[in-house]
Amino acid sequence: MSLKKTALVLLASASTLSGVVAQDQEAVLTAVPQQLTAWVENYNPMNATTVLPTVQDFLYEPLVIFNALKGGEASYRLASEYSYSDDQLELTFVMRPGVTWSDGTPLTAQDVAFTFNMVKEHPALDLRAVWPGLESVEAIDDSQVRFKYKEVNAGLIYQIVQTYVVPKHVWEGVEDPVTFTNPNPVGSGPLTEIRRFTPQEYIQCRNPKYWDAAELEVDCMRMPQVSNNDQVLTMASNGELDWFGSFIPDIERTYLAGDPDHRGYWFPAGSPVYFSLNMASEDPGLNEAFNDVDFRRAFSMAMDRQAMVDIAGYGYPTANEYASGLGQAYDVWNNAEAEAEFGQFAQFDIDAAKALLAEAGYADTDGDGFVESPSGAAIAFDIIVPNGWTDWVNTVQLAVEGLSEIGINASMATPESPAWTDALMSGNYKAAINSVTTGVSPHFFLDLSLHSRHIGQNRFASARYENAALDAALDNFNATTDEAAQRAAMSEILALIAADMPLINVFNNPLWYEYNTSRFTGFFNADNPEARPVVYAGVPERLLHLLALSPVE
Numbered sequence: 001m002s003l004k005k006t007a008l009v010l011l012a013s014a015s016t017l018s019g020v021v022a023q024d025q026e027a028v029l030t031a032v033p034q035q036l037t038a039w040v041e042n043y044n045p046m047n048a049t050t051v052l053p054t055v056q057d058f059l060y061e062p063l064v065i066f067n068a069l070k071g072g073e074a075s076y077r078l079a080s081e082y083s084y085s086d087d088q089l090e091l092t093f094v095m096r097p098g099v100t101w102s103d104g105t106p107l108t109a110q111d112v113a114f115t116f117n118m119v120k121e122h123p124a125l126d127l128r129a130v131w132p133g134l135e136s137v138e139a140i141d142d143s144q145v146r147f148k149y150k151e152v153n154a155g156l157i158y159q160i161v162q163t164y165v166v167p168k169h170v171w172e173g174v175e176d177p178v179t180f181t182n183p184n185p186v187g188s189g190p191l192t193e194i195r196r197f198t199p200q201e202y203i204q205c206r207n208p209k210y211w212d213a214a215e216l217e218v219d220c221m222r223m224p225q226v227s228n229n230d231q232v233l234t235m236a237s238n239g240e241l242d243w244f245g246s247f248i249p250d251i252e253r254t255y256l257a258g259d260p261d262h263r264g265y266w267f268p269a270g271s272p273v274y275f276s277l278n279m280a281s282e283d284p285g286l287n288e289a290f291n292d293v294d295f296r297r298a299f300s301m302a303m304d305r306q307a308m309v310d311i312a313g314y315g316y317p318t319a320n321e322y323a324s325g326l327g328q329a330y331d332v333w334n335n336a337e338a339e340a341e342f343g344q345f346a347q348f349d350i351d352a353a354k355a356l357l358a359e360a361g362y363a364d365t366d367g368d369g370f371v372e373s374p375s376g377a378a379i380a381f382d383i384i385v386p387n388g389w390t391d392w393v394n395t396v397q398l399a400v401e402g403l404s405e406i407g408i409n410a411s412m413a414t415p416e417s418p419a420w421t422d423a424l425m426s427g428n429y430k431a432a433i434n435s436v437t438t439g440v441s442p443h444f445f446l447d448l449s450l451h452s453r454h455i456g457q458n459r460f461a462s463a464r465y466e467n468a469a470l471d472a473a474l475d476n477f478n479a480t481t482d483e484a485a486q487r488a489a490m491s492e493i494l495a496l497i498a499a500d501m502p503l504i505n506v507f508n509n510p511l512w513y514e515y516n517t518s519r520f521t522g523f524f525n526a527d528n529p530e531a532r533p534v535v536y537a538g539v540p541e542r543l544l545h546l547l548a549l550s551p552v553e
Helices: 109-121 156-160 229-237 284-290 293-301 305-312 328-333 336-346 350-359 390-405 417-426 443-450 468-478 483-500 542-548
Strands: 028-032 064-067 073-076 079-084 090-095 134-139 144-149 191-198 201-206 220-224 263-265 269-277 380-384 409-413 431-435 504-510 514-516
Touching (some): 090 109, 109 134, 229 390, 269 443, 305 390, 305 504, 328 483, 390 431, 443 468
Parallel strands (some): 380 409
Antiparallel strands (some): 064 073, 079 090, 090 144, 269 431
């Protein structure tokens, strides 16, 4: 059934909470940092698939948080300062004095050096791909750790601080840190005690040794298992959630109207959402098509981006009609010449898409209604989307409709989100909808999703795209701190991406963020825009948000 011809009716499914722990005067905040059908007990902060979503930032604290809403302003956490050498090839962090692990052991520069050298020894742990840019990491003494760069890289620090430090005295005895689930975690963050764990709920409570305890007023976070957006809406409508981030249709009516004095939301500009085609596919027809820029351009022109925004997204996202995928939030960096030349391929145009495919040699040679590749190979693929992510599910359905109109045989598959993540990282998929986290400049998300060094290290580089010229241009951006030189490098980056369209960008999601002030106050919002406010992983500023919350007296 076409989404464009029928109204979308999203039914909230019933949600049953089990095992709610009596609070006994503790300030227990209920949050939904991830949606999936069951929690898996994994506290390894360097696991990208099954790790629990409150391990990073809340169980393990970063060295520094760079606040994207404040131009990258540094909020020092485990480190108290950092500095570069005159030649910009050495980065030194000074550790915050007096910090201990949750078991009381001092946290020192030795732990930092150990963590990064363990990551070097086990590249699967290098989720941020820091080691391709590093020569060495060594502790100068207990209070200072030095990172030696292979070459000047102004952006590497942002990846370094999102590699989470683990305690040497615990992890040095771990035989295989890649598969290690860290069952008895010793952490550095505000919430290190796992009070309760079941596949349906877990509760994470205060670190008795937390260095910033004076700022922490939340005693525990409770994470109920919720599998989809509809269940989130049911719980939120019942007043059961304090802090969450979910697509909610017609949010003013379905959520806020139930308790306008306490319920709120804020949707700052957020992640680019795109379709990735697995360019390393072993299927002959798909490999041929996905590596053909004309096929990717036709795919892009079959995307009704505005319908995706209006129908699937209820108008919350922003259509991304940049051939480079830059998006409106970063328009000050735009390469206008590249957009003038290639922007037509980011516009919805079914007839032009059909014509481009025909001109490139794609034709229906067997009469089944779908085109074959120029060599005559079949083209058929699933687009994977996490189960329960209703806005994205509807987006993919719209994409499948558009592709069918131009003769491309695509369908939808809905794995659970951990399986989706694993498929994107391993390359065991054909096509997918995906998104990438943003930073202070567009370089952050363009590098994460398109630099070849990230292939297999995270889910963002899911297209498995390799372009030496683009890699070099991305590297050149960080090879200088001169603003004019960086702008020139960005112009080249955007020109290369616009010309080759390795990803099919469709819209930019807002940062999904909702809250309820019945039990806690201090939530960030448009009137209190202290930092990115979301509770889900990948945004370290959520730690600052947790520390800003206070229980209602």
